[in-house]
Amino acid sequence: MKRILLTGALGQIGSELAVRLRELYGSDAVLTTDVREDRSEAAQGGPFQLLDVTDGRAFYEAARVHRADTIIHLAALLSATAEAKPLFAWQLNMGGLLNALETARELGCQLFVPSSIAAFGPDAPRQGTPQDAPLRPGTMYGISKAAGEQLSDYYYRKYAVDVRGLRFPGLISHAAPPGGGTTDYAVEMYVQAVKNGSYTSYIGKGTFLDMMYMPDAIASVALLMEADASRLKRRSAYNITAMSIDPEAIAASIRRQLPGFELRYHIDPLRQAIADGWPDAIDASAACEEWGFRPAYDLDRTTDEMLTTLSRKLLSSGGGSILLPQ
Incomplete structure (x- = not known):
């Protein structure tokens, strides 16, 4: 990864990931974006742009002008908030993802898309939940994540978009x-x-x-995105914990x-x-075997x-x- 567009950069993950990516690839190489601006290091430590990810043209232009070769798409509404605003959650989570996928397809970018343990439903095994357990979530957040995994896999199979993702705990x-x-x-x-x-x-x-403690999550994103593609048997949603x-x-x-x-x-x-x-506890062995995931x-x-x-x-x-x- 050399030139990165990061959406949702002022959120819980983005605020720390932005700092780490700039350490790895240089401050000017990472364009952080969000729908608001603040005085955090994520917004002030390098190029920043206001961006509504549901605006497909603005999304594409931000990536094009920055000459991005990698998109890390974190903008989303989380579980409890999404359940209180399900229609908005679907529009933001799925609309933003579709724009990220289309931008990655058109510009040939590598793409990271986070999923979540919320993608599993109440009928999934509660202990040692396997990587390939059925996804039948019972919340709008989980539904959007499960659908996002499928959509990401579709773009990989149909358009060869190098999309990768993690099911975050x-x-x-x-x-x-x-x-x-x-x-x-x-x-x-x-x-x-x-x-x-x-x-x-x-x-x-x-x-x-x-x-998971955030430093492990940040390290996992960087490790997965640098992994040899030939080792990856899955694409959009590796279990990690x-x-x-x-x-x-x-x-x-x-x-x-x-x-x-x-x-x-x-x-x-x-x-x-x-x-x-x-x-209760998921199985992360696929991530360990395929790209060396190890929490510290x-x-x-x-x-x-x-x-x-x-x-x-x-x-x-x-x-x-x-x-x-x-």
């Missing part, structure tokens, strides 16, 4: 605020542990979901550093129902970095913090 990050995902409770728990020493979870005890955890597991990990941390529950029926329709962070290492970094951020902002042990 829940992602844990300290760099950007949660963006409306069901698994965002994990990020919120770390933030509230540092600020208040307690957290009220909207997801119930014993609700296990796949998770680092850990299967529930709120109690995160709380126990936090208490290693903050023994007084309190976890309470007030279940959100919408997000609990979404979580109950997803696997387990739960405790993730917790240590999250608490330390969030504590420093809060102290530097003058907001006060629970002091962590050295």
